[in-house]
Amino acid sequence: MTRPVILTVDDDPGVSRAVARDLRREYGEHHRIVRAESGPAALEALREIALRGEQVAVILADQRMPRMTGVEFLERAMDLFPRARRVLLTAYADTDAAITAINVVDLDHYLLKPWDPPEEKLYPVVDALLAAWREAPDRPAASIRIVGHRWSSRSYELRDLVARNQLAYEFLRVDEPEGARLLEAAGVGADRLPVVVTADGQALVEPSDGEVVAAAGLATSATQAVYDLVVVGGGPAGLGASVYGGSEGLRTVLVESRATGGQAGTSSRIENYLGFPNGVSGDQLTTRARLQAEKFGTEVITTRTVTALEPRGRARVVRFDDGTEITAHAVVLATGVSYRMLDCPGLDEHTGQGVFYGAAATEASACANQDVYVVGGANSAGQAAMNFSRHARRVVMLVRGPSLEASMSSYLIDQIRANPRIEVRTCTEVVGASGTDHLEKLTLRDRNSGDEETVEASWLFVFIGAAPRTDWLEGVVARDGRGFVLTGSDLPRRPEEKGPPGWEPERDPFHLETSVPGVFAVGDVRAESVKRVASAVGEGAMAVSLVHRWLENG
Template identity: 45%
Template structure:
């Protein structure tokens, strides 16, 4: 319990009247935090804290790694800058010993400042010095852990840069121009981590992950739940499952966020009135899952899945195996290939599937074409319009109203350098070392257009051919679940998100009849954990009955 009399010894409260201290003591929360527990993490919503007992360490994250900034002692306060600047937490705070803290929410904190000029001046003075320290600290700590050198046309460089961007790892890019032949055949591409670790050709996301210390191998051999796929559904399941006590392994073959990572701004996701990028959403969910104890490995592919006596075995690329009681398939979908002459030979050299933030500066002052009429294509158009001279949205349908959210259409209509061309298809692409032009067909009329970049964001293809034939799919490869399963196994029908293979569940875009929206995938991933708990409970009851 916090008493008004004890607050007088702390400078931030000493300048208040006794009645004001009484009020703060009555409304403030007393927070007890054990050693090594987190008080607040960088990026979370702030509160105002005053340290009453113990010591607290402040950590600031740069380029995917955390560095110790300073240590707080009793009497210190923190959280004022974020509240007054209306931002999220700019650093993480961890208890170095058992701590006792006083906490005020933003409204209570601002009320305290408005009640005392002296208190307000003290807080502003400390905040100014603290921001100066952080600025100097950032200047002396290079936020770019990674330096990538190569050609923007090199597939390895593009793979590594996309991986770094998806995982919020800052990097410095040195473009040495068009890819040219060298003795190693790689065009001189390289990657340097922390100024020490050098990675040579050919560049791959796996090499980059290993050099950065990102996990690429599972910690254990056996789990309660293995999740295949690190998109919105997989991440939501990892957060829910780990927080509810399951031993969870998540396997992602590329970068965190899945196809949603291509969304530069999602404005209709609940809780983010100003919108949030797919990258940011995935990054936050990843941190949550890790905090709850989920084991997450990246740049690994699941090659096979087969039943065992007490569950399933999954074989990863590299012949590594893990065992689990339950499997959740959340691999999402990939963009449909564009069937047009010359496109395949120019992939990575001006023609790209999807769009990440790394492509923004490369589009500066250029003519960009985007194929697609969905939300992802619309969000990409808005993003590139900040850089490109013109952005042309090529839509096969007669109108985008049927496939794109209203808020996004209205934004596109207000952007002067975005052109929407309905009933238009790409029929040919031309270029030598790089894309130079495309041919489009609209109402039977074919036009040749100068093009610097062509981003393809059409349809959804389910790549589920790695799965056993026992897992039923529709003719397009989407996985059947629940009542859609044609021949239920055993004596019971599969539950909501369960596939035709008992104990194997499916969530997100790869599921038949799923709603192709980020929020829907997150909901399915969380809901899957409820079904999985039910399955494990039934399984335990059955095993106990058989043992007796």
């Protein structure tokens, strides 16, 4: 196996040699050190590395280069090796450029010159970046190939499924030669799309989600009938509960209906999560958390939909949509929320055909040099707008309210205002959409004047609030009027009673406990919860300590 590359670029030959020397001395045994003395030369080196099928782990670039600045180089390098860790070498006077680069090119770190002694200032940084890269390395050559129509909703769903599960894939259009050849080789007609071809050459025709992830080697069924803890939902709260459940010796299984990470997993950048001063992408955070949970023995099963929860004495039974079930001593509900659908003519028929709910990271590169419309004024919409601005010609944010301040973090508002590619239109809503096989036009209305206009648009991404996924809990656990699960002191009760109606234990419900003893709710699905990644992870961890109290004392 070839050694991963560490590339350094600096237009000063002396500095370039010094950086390469220090890197070679510490990392040369296990990594190939490549140096260049200009941005164009470094890009050419990266292209040759890509053609040879090698991987790039870390890129260090000087900011002040005459033909191409370090930020400009890193932005282009991302297209070739998007998962390589990026470091900017700066002088003290360039710190503003470094901070800007954090937002423009997802910079992982910036180093002030000089970096001597490297044992204190250089090596610890590179060590951390290499460790992070090894946890989520560049995707290898595609192991899954999907053949379908460009604007097919089902083709999009499969691309999103495999991407969010961190599976290497390639999408081939049926109207292109390579896609047509693969269909012919599989003996499948173009009227039976999409087709998924696995690494071993098996052709799955119009497959279900479960068939695709199972063929890729992911678990889709539990290995045991009884567990200490079942966690339903794989967002930050569910992953937090899974990590702590597994690390504290509980036989734990995490059940996720689509892909771990939840809405946070689709975020292009989470910048206010503790311990990541330069931010972290949702998929990076999700991948690390899932690996951590599995390291502690937690089973993770995907593409399984839970349809019922049933108390049986001290046991808690979770039933799936295929009629099978597993039993646990305790259950943590972490099902999160789903984006609300935008209700206006023409949108439903174009969902997945230019209209997307959530960030739809698989579509970002396809928006290159086009206009993108984003509906919503909260953090998720702002993060998506920043991500799409790296590819699109223009990003237009459509906000129903008069400003962003009411629902978006101030740091994100500042980034949006400083981004020349993002336009914010307040007091504006979408009232119509049209197109043939995909979205082509949007009708927008000014909420103050009532004036309408029609604009050409092929891309619309919607972030308009969320609804809890709790219909399957009807009649089992207490919920509020909007469907969020009630817990702890928020549960209805009479003053003289310990808990809600039907409550059996001789104690008050624990803080995160639902109206069913031994069943806990965490994260966005819980009524009155703080809708932030950090609080969701914290609730997941806290729930496990309460599970122990339930198991020990009832």
